[in-house]
Amino acid sequence: MDAEITFSINELASDFNVTTRTLRFYEAKALISPKKEGQRRIYSQSDRERLSFILRGKRLGFSLAEIAEMLDLYESDNKKKFQSKVIIDNIKEHIEILKYKRKDIDKTLQEMLSLVKEYE
DNA sequence: CTTCTGACA
DNA sequence: TGTCAGTA
Numbered sequence: 001m002d003a004e005i006t007f008s009i010n011e012l013a014s015d016f017n018v019t020t021r022t023l024r025f026y027e028a029k030a031l032i033s034p035k036k037e038g039q040r041r042i043y044s045q046s047d048r049e050r051l052s053f054i055l056r057g058k059r060l061g062f063s064l065a066e067i068a069e070m071l072d073l074y075e076s077d078n079k080k081k082f083q084s085k086v087i088i089d090n091i092k093e094h095i096e097i098l099k100y101k102r103k104d105i106d107k108t109l110q111e112m113l114s115l116v117k118e119y120e
Numbered sequence: 121c122t123t124c125t126g127a128c129a
Numbered sequence: 130t131g132t133c134a135g136t137a
Contacts, residue, residue, distance in 0.1 A: 010122070020123080039124055039137075111130060 007043040009034075016051055026054060031068050058100060070094060 013020045026032050027041075034041040034052050043051075050071065057067040073087050 019130075021132080024124085025130065041123080 005045055007048065009041045009043065012043045012048065012051065015048075016055060018051075018055070023051075026051070026064070029068060031063055031064060031071060036115075060098070 007015070009020045009023055013023055023032065023041075031042075032047055034047050035045045036042065036044065053071065054064075054067050057070065058064075062070070069090070071073055073090050
């Protein structure tokens with residue numbers, strides 16, 4: 001009955017332009033935990049979203065350790081409600097970091113834009 | 121032929 | 130992370 005859309009490690013890897021080695025590596029770092037069909041890894045849509053988040057985090061310059069932290073912070077707010085303040089504080093910190101990154105990007109963007117403008 | 125674990129670059 | 134080995 002359940003037409004769960006799943007992916008093999010190969011499909012997921014090619015879909016996101018990463019290697020299967022990378023996916024196993026992230027799993028070893030506990031960033032993704034696909035189901036196992038015997039030995040074979042079975043990736044679900046949620047695993048897909050997690051990978052998307054991980055790769056985006058990488059592009060934003062976060063380390064795998066930081067991404068791992070964000071990941072379990074974002075999913076733990078249901079279970080560990082007694083620690084909500086700590087979680088909120090951590091997320092706020094991430095928000096601040098992102099704001100600085102955005103400022104840097106905007107600054108650099110403006111400089112490059114005006115630079116190109118001089119030569120065209 | 122695809123995937124897995126472990127090891128080494 | 131890439132890659133090579135030896136399997137299941």
